[in-house]
Amino acid sequence: MPIGIAIIGSGNFAKEQHLPAVKAAADLQLKAIYSRSLKSAQTLASGTSDVDLYSDDSGTGKSYDDLLARSDISAVIIGLPILTQPEFIKRALTAGKHVLSEKPIAKDVATARELLQWYQTSIDPIKTTWAVGENFRYMTKFLFAAEKVRGLGRVRHFRVNVHTLVQKDNKYYLTFWRKTPEYQGGFLLDGGVHMIAGLRLILGSTEHLTAVSAQTQQLKDYLPPVDTVDAVVQTKSGATGVVSLSWGSDFNDNCFEFACEKGVVTLHGDNVTVNGAQHYIEFDGKGVVPEVAEFASSIVNGRSVAKRQSPEEALADLEALEQMLQSGKTNGDRMMLHFQV
Template sequence: MLKKVKLGIIGLGYIGQIHFKHSLALPNAEVIAVADISAKALSKARKTGIKHIYTDYESLLQRPDIDAVVIGLPTHLHLQCAEKAAEAHKHIFLEKPIARNVPEARKILTAARKYNVKLMVGYPLRFNDDFKQARKEIQAGFLGDVESAHATYISSGPFFHRAEGYSPVPVPEWWFDESLTGGGVLIDLGSHIINLLRWYFGEVTNIKGYFGHRFNLSFEDSAICIVKFNSGTTAIMNVGWYSQSYTLTLNLLGTVRSATIEHKPGSPILTAIQLLSTGNSKFYKPHMQELQHFLSCIIKDIPPSPSGEDGLKDLEVIEKAYKNQIVLQ
């Protein structure tokens, strides 16, 4: 049995840097190599002691000493990279959304099955302690029957610079090309909420969505969806890219009692203390836990969750919402 999983990190952008940092800290992971097209990102990785640095991920995939890869590339590159990783017999942790559309997602699943590699899609909300506790309470009947759920996830999205240390950096241009992303805020933030609610309430039987275009772009920057689940629960999902104030809340309204969960960044001072003392912050703890789960599944040879099938089902729901648009005059 493996004691450590030897990793290759593909993509060192915003989310890739988070996974890279966590991979270095986890005791059952050993980062063998990284790949990115950014000389600056590769230079930073080299300073951590990583010896094998690549500007193309195909060279990384050829290494026989790598067991698994963490893919944090732009969405339009997921299919090609995941297929090549599976062909190279590497287990795959793939950032959400799994792909731009359902056909691409199905091809990724086909490749993973063909080459018998594990495929996990990154949904950190499932590893947040408060959201996990809410699921336990739902399953135990503590809330009674959950008649309705109201989920809100609002951020600045691609309309505000991302943080890199203490210096803001521009958001990559691909964020503004719908052909590369597969959609707007619904496929970005909405995929998190859909995956979480499916985990709570089962499969979606119907969904309708209203889409806003505050910034007059071809893709939606806000979406309000009504979602029906086979458990009988109805959810209202509100996601948007229009505020510099981060908001992520979930209200569960049951026949016995209700519950409210809020996920928010800590204060800058508290976050700085956490980073200095532990090398991590509470806000990003779920990202570390999801990666730990992926590694454990490889070591124990068990299926990871959320799976590639979960990623596919989330995209199927999103595509249905795009088709079932509500028009308000």
């Protein structure tokens, strides 16, 4: 029998990814939607049936806490602005609801560690699970590239180049909290954790990052506080790599390259090239459908969340990016990483 779930937040990602993923999950039944305004909740619910709506302006009995009080809702997916997430995560876990919250885990490492420590000391993780979504860990092309890299021996050198330009009419830029971010990195935080997650997935846990040194800058005046980072990074085994990320660039690139003991693997767009042999990986979604399905399965079967959904993995993504940003503030000082898994 499917378990009841609610979607918290009605932004672009909820419309395009969370709602379809919940509908596709055999183990889930959508019971409710919460949003700041009733209008936005209604917009997300359009085309669905038997879904109750909750919002801050819906009156008595329709608040977030009223939703959490329902015994027929066992889990929530939380996709709210970065600064808002921790409070909603805590309230849901305290109410005994399983939580899948969107990346990044928090606005900074300090907040993330505080939230994780609170969870580990205040909530029974066997009874109430907390997962953090990172859909790049479920995307076929990244999984395929990771498999091929593992088959070619130790990674010796690598480079990541992700450059794009967020235009002023971009649907994500038009969300008020992204236009004037009150958190570090702006789009580098919001989008950059995806790229760090992709890199960490391909490198694998035995080849985790240990140190970074970076320069940062703001190329576009409407993308504060910075929109570009160029970093040199090192792994546990001593392999080095260059990570260049920009959301304010006039370049357009998306490439992950790994030189291993027995050859080279390149992920460029939807193509994975292994020692010169190109494999086209047909796009099969952004990974949210299998991500939500795995979250649901862990609840139904009474298991802990999968490692790739663990808050510890999300903390590791955030730490790597945060230390790049901190290094940029100190003109390239070498920063050590302490929470990699």
